[in-house]
Amino acid sequence: MATKTILHYPRLDTVLMVEDTIQDAKNYPARMELWKSLPKQVQYQTFQIILDYLLKSNKIIFTKDNKIMWIASNQKLGKAIKKGKEY
Secondary structure, three states, rough: OOOOOOOOOOOHHHHHHHHHHHOOOOOOOEEEHHHHOOOOOHHHHHHHHHHHHHHOOEEEOOOHHHHHHHHOOHHHHHHHHHHHHHH
């Protein structure tokens, strides 16, 4: 198994900047669209690490068409999940 060398880990302010940008987006952005809309430049590898973290921590999901959707602290989504059926 090949290991991926990480050149730069994100700082907390960078993670928060990405989170805020996702939450403030009017439409669900694609990866490249989100990356280009960030207020500060971020290395793409660092950006990918942030998205991986947000996905693993259940703050975002990727839709069928690879758009990024913020799901953390989404009250409507939380209510819909609670009402949903378990299989």
